Amino acid sequence: MDNLLHTFSVDVYSEQDATRYQGTFTTKKLTIKTMTQLGVRRSQLCGGLHYDEDNPGQGLDATTYSINSMIAHLEVSLVDVPIWWDLDKITDISVLSEVYKEVARFESNFSRSRNAAQDGRPVASGQGSGQAQGSGANVGGEPQPVVGGEVQASLEP
Numbered sequence: 776m777d778n779l780l781h782t783f784s785v786d787v788y789s790e791q792d793a794t795r796y797q798g799t800f801t802t803k804k805l806t807i808k809t810m811t812q813l814g815v816r817r818s819q820l821c822g823g824l825h826y827d828e829d830n831p832g833q834g835l836d837a838t839t840y841s842i843n844s845m846i847a848h849l850e851v852s853l854v855d856v857p858i859w860w861d862l863d864k865i866t867d868i869s870v871l872s873e874v875y876k877e878v879a880r881f882e883s884n885f886s887r888s889r890n891a892a893q894d895g896r897p898v899a900s901g902q903g904s905g906q907a908q909g910s911g912a913n914v915g916g917e918p919q920p921v922v923g924g925e926v927q928a929s930l931e932p
Contacts, residue, residue, distance in 0.1 A: 779804040779853070781881040785874055791871035796870050798840060798857025802878045809851050817847035842868065845875040852878055 782801045789796060805813065826840035827833055835843075846862060849871070853860075862871065 781878075783881075784879045785865075785877065787870050787873050789865075789870055791867040792865065792870075794859075796857075796859060796865075799855070800853055800854045800857070800874060801855035802881055803854050805852060807926075813847050813851045816850055817844050819914075820847055835908070842871070844855075845871055849875060850876060853919065858922075867914065 780801055780803055782797050782799060785796060787796045788794075803809075819834055820843040821840060825833045826835045826837050828837070832879075834840075853874075854919070859865075
């Protein structure tokens with residue numbers, strides 16, 4: 776279970792806040808349940824709106840959507856934070872960004888190992904594809920058919 780947790784340190788000086796932010800964080804690998812919690816929380820922060828590059832002005836701007844996505848992700852994934860970690864008080868977005876980058880880097884390790892396993896490349900010990908053989912699940916990529924044409928045929932009148 777320890778390989779599903781990652782502890783890391785940050786050291787960021789914010790001229791904007793005139794503060795040096797140093798501390799240790801622990802993040803967890805997202806599960807199916809926490810992935811859905813992340814989506815719900817992002818939607819709450821965005822007030823139900825979203826960013827749509829094809830329809831500018833018809834929702835949130837890209838920056839607000841990105842910030843809300845980072846906040847939601849960190850709220851769901853961080854299990855231990857320094858005492859100063861309070862986004863109601865921190866005004867420098869670079870502090871948020873530095874913490875998020877480390878969390879994203881940790882989670883990308885699981886995507887790389889899953890992709891390596893799918894491509895037949897060796898996978899480091901203790902890491903796997905995260906999939907049951909033949910499950911049809913492909914968490915990091917495109918949906919895979921589970922039963923092929925049987926579903927469509929059963930839906931036709």
